[in-house]
Amino acid sequence: MIDPSKHKLREVIVKNRQEIAAGVFVFSYERVYSFTSGQVVAITVDLTDEPRLYSIASGENESEISILFNVLPEGKLTTQLANLSNGDKVFVSRPFGEFKGDEESAYWIATGTGIAPFVSMYYSGLGKDKIIIHGGRTLRSFYNQEVFQKAYGERYHRCCSGEKGEHVFNGRLTDFLKTQNNLPIDFKYYLCGSSEMVVETRDILIAKGIPFNQIIAEIYF
């Protein structure tokens, strides 16, 4: 049994639970602690299990913290989270982590739920001078796409590997990046998602002349 006080876990009530695409869910809970966009929280449903980490997907000044997650078929926590209803309880930690954005020009590159920290940065006022590249399997899985489309237009790229769609690159995010020439070397490149995506994307960027010290990655290990 996990000692909630040792892990600084706190019980919160699930709200606004929604399945945005097959196996991709979002829910929120009332914000108790302040946080910096890009940070994560540790979550568990059952105190006998080790908590898992999730990026906060809402802005710093919003009254609720949103969490975006996708279900792993054999995943311990995500299969439990998928079965929650509004009003159920989960245990969450204080926000922590140092994957922080800033106001400099940057690319935000994410796959799947890896878009969460960038959604948080956007709603926290760091969206200026950014270019977003988001990879996903289905057209519905691009969380916050209506808002990003409006705000960024041509600077918002969706890469869909499983379905074709209007204004959507049909293929993997890494294939899209390979088509991009003259990527600015003075921009920062923030990457977030699975380790496969981060490692492959980082290699492509470096091969295209981006200095490695301009690339910052958050891996969902």
Place this chain on the structure above:
Amino acid sequence: MKDNLFGKTLQELEEVVTGEDMPSFVAKQLTDWLYKKHIQQIDDMRNLSKKNISLLKKKYQVGLIKHTSVQVSVDGTKKYLFPTANEKFIESAFIPDKNRATLCVSSQIGCKMGCLFCMTGKQGFQGHLSAGEIINQIHSLPEFDELTSVVYMGMGEPFDNLENVLKSVEILTADWGYAWSPKRITVSTIGIVPAMMRFIEVSKAHLAISLHSPFEEDRKKIMPVENVYPIPKLLDSIKSFDWNSQRRISFEYIMFKDFNDTQKHINELARILNGIKCRINLLRFHPIPDSPLASPDEKEIVEFRDRLNAKGIVTTIRTSRGEDIFAACGLLSTKKLLKELDSEKDF
């Protein structure tokens, strides 16, 4: 598919035998055969009754795995390739050195942590190793009897596979297991703090931390984990334990030219490690394909060591071993042996 007995703890074996209506003392007999007498099959367990042998054989096998190939370096280092249960491969490096011999074992197939300087990181992650698969690298090593120490510094991040790593250390050190002193074992981590804290609490083995930069902003550029568990949090956790006993903590520091090799880095290392009884191991960087990083020359590495020693931090330079067979630190990878499964990608 039969379940393996090898790799189970005494408690797990007790569950096996009581589940088959055998007396619980049979579990102790099993650990003797498995971990002390090196038998290959259940039939070899001569003090078990015929009935118990046939009961066990219905559901279980010993489960040892032989290496499928070995490469030998000019310096005597050997790199062994072992198949895994999920039809992938892992590597282990046997490093003889005068009157010592160390085995560097893998804890995962590939790795999720994506460190910029590491071949295993480039391979991605293909699965965790069971405790049996970890111990098997030691047990099935032709040079088993020569081994003086084991380091968990092969493929994978041990604390991303904590339960199996803890179990493997338990089997190595328990009286009913190999009865090794925990001082013969070092587990190396990039600093997954919650798992590391549990390891420190429940095990007595040595701990090595891959630091590679004392500055948070720089470490982020080569080790994504820094975004989650930054250096101050890592060191605060370490400082909350008493390292004055027999147990050792060391910091691994791969040297990168013009990145982490200046006096500024020495000063900062001295500052952040102040109060921790530890040592630093400097490692030469072994370039991996397309890497933007490079190694300083030998003279600079020696000077860096001397200046750290002058600051009162015991610092040594780790000899590079097995470079010609890609067995050296950061070079292990079985990527070439993998069948690419593109459909598993989420991007």
